[in-house]
Structure formats: C-alpha cells, structure tokens
Amino acid sequence: MPLIPVILSGGAGTRLWPVSRRAHPKPFMRLVDGESLAEKTFRRALSVAAGGPVLTVTSRDYYFYTRDLYDGIVGEDHEHPFLLEPVGRNTAPAIALAALYLERKFGPEASLLVLPADHLIRDEAAFRTAVDEAQALAARDYLVTFGIHPTQPETGFGYIRKGQRIENSSGREVAAFVEKPDAETAREYVASGDYDWNSGMFCFQAGAFIKALEQHAPDVHEAVTACWAGMDRFRQPLEIPAEEFGQCPAISVDYAVMEKSDRSAVVAGDFGWSDIGSWKAISELYESDAAGNRIHGRAVLVESTDCFVQGDKRLVAAVGVKDLVIVDTGDAVLVADRERAQDVKEVVNQLTDLEDEAAEFHQTVHRPWGSYSVLEDADDCKVKRLVVKPGQVLSLQKHHRRAEHWTVVRGTAKVRLGDREFLLEANESTYIPTGTLHRLENAGTGDVHLIEVQTGDYFGEDDIVRYEDIYGRVQA
Template sequence: MVPLILSGGAGTRLWPVSRRAHPKPFMQLADGQSLAEKTWLRARSVAGDAPILTVTSRDYYFYTRDLYEKLGAGPDQSRFLLEPMGRNTAPAIALAALWVRDHVGPGASMLVMPADHLIRDTAAFEEAVRAAHELAGQGQLATFGMHPTHPETGFGYIRQGPAIEGTQGYQVDAFVEKPDLDTAKAYLASGDYFWNSGMFCFTAEVLLAAMAEHAPEVLAAAEVTWQATATEATPVELPAEPFSRCPSISIDYAVMENAGNAAVVPGDFGWSDIGSWKAISELYQSDDAGNRVRGKAVLVDSRGCFVQGDQRLVAAVGLEDVVIVDTGDAVLVAHRDQAQDVGQVVRQLTELEDEAAIYHQTVHRPWGSYTILEDAEDCKVKRLVVKPGQVLSLQLHHQRAEHWTVVQGTAKVRLGDEEFLLEANQSTYIPVETLHRLENPGTEDVHLIEVQTGAYFGEDDIERFEDIYGRA
C-alpha cells in the first residue's frame, strides 16, 4: 500500500498563520509538530516497505523534503510529484495512480491523505486503514466516514448503505453536499450519515478504470501529461503545458459520487480537518471561563475566547467568543461563529495586491530563510539564514542595491566576476544591475543582515541567471 499525501491547499481560513508561501500543512501545533510532519509519520506507520508519495508544488517541495528528512525519511521512502499549478484533487490523484501503476504495480493500493488533517488516535486509524485496504483489494473505492459528533455545516456527508459482507465497510448510498443547520441536525439524529473525511483507499488499476468510466477527460489529460513527463526523475516534475489542460475538479465530483463500487469505512479516530480557528482553539485546554491561550495573554472579564500571540503580549478586556491571532506583522480579530469567513480577508488582501496574503515576516526558501526586520519606503532590512552547503541563485536587481553584513559563519560571495569570503562583522556592497551570489561553504548556518536601498523592494525584482533549485 502506497500512502499518497496531497499537499497543496492554501488554508486561507487560518490566516494570518497560514499564508500562500507557508500554508496550513506547515503550521505548528501546540506540541511543536506541523500537520505535514504528523501526516508523514501516520503514513509511515501503515506503509510497510512501500514508498510514500507526496503531490505538492515546486514552491513547497524543498521545505517539505527537509521536514521529512528531519523525521528520518530516506531517499527511497519519500517520492514527490510536483505540480506546476493547482488543478484540484482528481488530476493529482490520477497522476499519482499512473506513478503507482508504473513504479509499484497496478494492483497496489493507494491510501490518499490530505497533508493538513489531524488524527489523534493513530491505532484506531491504522485499524480503519486495514479495513479499507481489504475493501480496495476487493475492487472497492473506499472512503473513510467519521461518526458525526455535532451538526456540522462545514463538511460534506456520506449516507450509509447496506453492510458489505465479511468486511467492516458499507456500501455508499449517497454523497451529499454541506448542509444547512437544520439538515445537519436531521443527519445527526438519523444515525445514517458520516462526515466525509476526504481520505480514500483504492488500487491504482481500479481508480484508473473508474476514471475511464466517469471522468475520461481527466484521465486523458493526465495520461498525456504523464507521457510528457520525465517519470524517472527525482523529484518528478509535471510539465506545465499538458498539465494545465487537466480539468480542475475534485475526486469526489469526478469519480466517487458517480461510482457504483464506492464503500465507506466508519472511523472514530479523532479526525479533524482543522478548517478554522474555532477548530484550532479546540485543541487547547480551556480555563474556567472557557478561554484558550497560546503564547502570552492577559484576559479580563472575557469568556470563550481564543488568543494566539507568537511574539507580543495580547490583552483582552470584556470580550466573549472572540478569536485573536497575532503573528507580529498582522492581527486577526473575529467572532468564533464567523471563523469560517476569514478567507474573505485573504481575498480582499489579494485584490489589493498586499503581500500579507502571501508572505510572513519569515519566508522559507530552498537555501534557508529570511526574516523582514523593517520594510519602509526608503529601505528594507532582512536577516538571512543560509544552510550549510546551500547557494542562492546568481542574480541581479534592476531597482535596488544591497548591503550585506555577516553576523555568523563564513559566506562565499560572488560580486561581478570577483569571488571572496566574508567572515563575521565583515560586509560588502552590491550596486544596482550587478551580478551577485551568496553561498555557505561551511558546516554551520550563515546569518547575515541585508539592507536594501532604492526605489522598489518587491520579490519580483530578481533576474536569475543560474539556480541549483531550478528557478532560473
């Protein structure tokens, strides 16, 4: 069985912590682990000797790979398909099935898991996976249905059909859309409905046959893309032109809702899709007033509030059922009952072309990271951290000059045609329109302060000529 991790969603409802450049799967929870790390460990527990396949984008590849390696992933344990753009789950799963067919075998099962879900009871999850794996071997398209605990309007539902003899599964009678509150209450009272978890298990050949029957246009576009792909590369990068012709549609709409061989395995393993700040808040212990806090906060005459402050003290007075999230460069204040509407903030920021929709103060790059210390009209100041052996692209800027001062480590600098080393407390100046590159030739991180001066400091004022990460 090959675990397939889908890691591509932006998680806009969890802004300002989840942003396009560092989305929801990379959010750290209270225990210090990210959702992506938890998902990989969960996949490892059921994979046996099979590799774990992750479908993500080039933007997230290096950071995801580094997370997996910190967990002990070897080169043969983690494989990657890199999408040039998001086209929803059906094309991603179709191309993953083609990879499994060609690299593992058409009869191999695929366990499809989003990278941004939380599962608290791993043992119960593994038991449900074994049941789904058995159903997949019988030609079923298995999904996992969660026993509803309250009338949730933010999830799709699955109506349970007859039991499948000799298994722990049931036939799917119907997939139903997210209901209104009264309908959700009726679903809960009937006992015939599960929450649709968005996780699946099926063999590659059964999934591809179902796509040929129910979504032939998706499968055809995926096969054309696969034929144009260097499938033995590491990672496997899907070519943009054929992939862009894949219809953007979910696997639920494309296949599951139309298939006659869909099955559901009931689950009770503490699943959550962590889809809002309300869901995040429920991961924390509350005080006697129902308040939950991460970070440093003072609450006076306040009830039912959630406060997360990563850097600064947050104080709240006389509030009830309010979410406050402070990331240092942005603050969210929302009523708990409207936590699902935070995505509208991101839409407005995107329309305004505000970088707060995309970037944090600290931005992760394949070579390390940078943190914005000041962003003014006449200058921009960053702290760069370059990992051992890593190299920034050979580049120049058309609208800004840069001053580099090394704080820690030894940096190798190319400036025009000249190369030299900079030690701690040494600095250099990069004029506008000058080729330059920064490298860490040592065994410890290089920290340096970059001061930008000029008329424009946007990240799009970078012209790359060489880049070991394929961004040139």
C-alpha cells in the same frame, strides 16, 4: 500487494490566516506540541507503509520545505518520492497521476491510501484498523472513502449518505455524496444517523481507480495520460509538465469519480479525526482555564470568557470580551467571533483584491536555501535578516531597481560579485550595485546569518532576474 500512502500537500488554508498563508500554508503550521500537521501526516503514513515508500504530491513551492521536514524524521537518504504539480488542479488530476506512477512501479493491484497533509488523527491504532478494512475492500475493486461519525451539526463539511452493509465487511456502500448543507439540514443529517462527514481520505487499487477515471471522467484521464507521457520518470523529484497539466480539468476526485461509481464504499473512521479547518477547531486542541479561555503565548485576559488567544512575541491583553479568537503573528492581528471562524477566508479574499502581500507572505518567508525575515519595509529601503543553511546557495541573480548591502552577523559567507569571489566573515560587509550579478553561498557546516539592506525605488520579489539556480527556479 503493497499499500502506498499518497500525501496530498497543497492549498492555502485561508480560514487559518494569519498563521496559514499561501507561501507557508496550513500543513506547516505547528500545533500545541510543536509538530506540524505535515510531520504528523508523514509519521502516520510511515506507520501503515510497512517499510515501503510514501509518495507526496505537492508543488515546487513547498517541495524543499517538505523534504526538509521528512529528512528530520527519516534522514536524508530516504527513498520517499515526490510528484510536483506546476499549478493546482484540485484532487482528481493529482490522485490520477499518483495512481499512474504507482501502477507502473508496483502493478495495477497496488493500493493507494490517499491522505491530505493537513488533517489531525488522534487514535493511530483505530486509524490502522480502518485502513486494514479499507484495503481489504480495495482488493475487492471497491473505491473506498473514510466517513467520520458527526459529533455535531457542521456546515463546513460535505456528507456521505450510507447505503447497505457490504457482505463480509463492516463497510457500507455509498448511497450519495452530499454537498455542504445549511445549519438546519446538517441537524437533520446528524439526527438521522444515516450520514457521515466526508473526510477526503481514500483507499483503492491503482488499476481500479484508473479504469474508473477513464469511464467516468475521460477528459481527466486523457489529460493526465498526456502528462504522464511527457514526464521524465527517471529523476526525482518527478516534475509534472506544466503545459500538459494546465490542460487538466480542475475537479475533485469526488465529482470526477467517487459519486459516479457504483463501487464506492465507505469505512467508518472513528479515530479522532479533525481537518483543523478553522480557528475554533485549533482552539479545541488547547486546555481551557476556569473562564473557558485558551491561551498560546503571552496573554493577560481580564473579565474575559471563552476566548482563544495565540500570540507570537508580543503580549496580548483583552478586557471584558467573550467568544473571541485573537491571533497575533507580529505582522498581522486577527480578531474574530469564535462562531464566525469559517469566515476568516473573506479577509484573505479582500487582501488578495488589494494585492496586499499579507495574503501570501509571513514576516518570515521560507526558501529552499533557508529563510528571510523582513525587519523593516519602508518606501526608501527594505531590511531583511537572511538565514542560509549549510551547503545551500542562492541563485545567481541581479536586480534592475535596487542595490543591496550585505553584513554577515554569524558564520562565513561565500560571495560572488560580478566576476569576483570572496569570503565574508562575521562583522564584514559588501555592497551590490544595481544591475550587478551576485550570489551568496554557505559552504560551511553551520547557518550563515546576514543583514540585507535594500535601497532603491522598488523592493518586490519580482525584481529578481535569475541566471543559474540549483533549485530549478530559472524561467525559460
């Protein structure tokens, strides 16, 4: 029976702020080789899918950007389906709907390989060997997770206590799933040799998982079954209905099924795994100099040791410091002790409490049609540089509290302003008064770049009233 990878792509990755933010989270971070975690995960999924489909569960916010990444790898005519969540409900509902989808399409014996989109695996050959072992156990009705041999005491991971070996397999029964421990307990776990890190990757047959879900988490099963009944299953991407999905309990697959089942198994994952969960983990991907410093971008370090510096465009200089993480994204700077890298999420919590946009948005924000970069954000104006991709079109919209001036700097833009439509060439401008319907389109073959100057008394993104939108963003 087929093995279908299921990629789970969501979450804010708050420990990796300011590079990872809710509007552009951790899976889309580019690593030292220039490729994002999402791209690496998709390539890994393709390698074990044997020519079959890869199913991705994500949100509408991330769908277009993810699809564009996939298009860059396999072309635009691929048949890799998407399930779009209207809200986050943790992993159990997401995996359950993926299992229902694949059971209906391929039958109850189809095997799911569940992969978070933000993990790094260095040894692809060893990974495929572990997947083969897991699939063989899944064919025996086991619900399989991948355990990672701990290389150090780690308080940021959950653990799996291994039970007895399963006959005719290198896999082990799961004796217990254990919460994230304190430092002393983590040292005891590592010393005992009886515990693995819980990787959050799984393999099981669709029918076996749905049956276990119905037995151990009937409320989740009932909610996702209602979602499935309300879905239009003949279109892509496949959108999960918001009202029904909102009734799903927000619960992890570990709590809902894995820790309750007597058929849970663990396969050793000795394949160079990392969840890239902190800036300390990111820093370890880089080569260090003689002083133990790791640098990405332009930096000058004087009498400084064991630091990680990541810059964007500006020069970063440090004198007489040690064991620091310094990350500059142009609109925000993080300075943290390397050993407290897990606590960066508290910065995001405080920014969220203050309703500061830096918790959610970068200076450059990706949209389905392209992107915009904020060049200036003042009390009396806001200036953006918009990049609209070929064939893309912004929504038909108006604003109540701001006017806009558009100046094309590259390409040719097609503009609707009220009832008029016209073309704007490079070095040409137009003015959009407050309350006027307008739309911008790129009907050409190259990117359109334009400068947008907003004037008024409020420049928030919630002052956009959409009337038509090809990306499905018009609110009822």
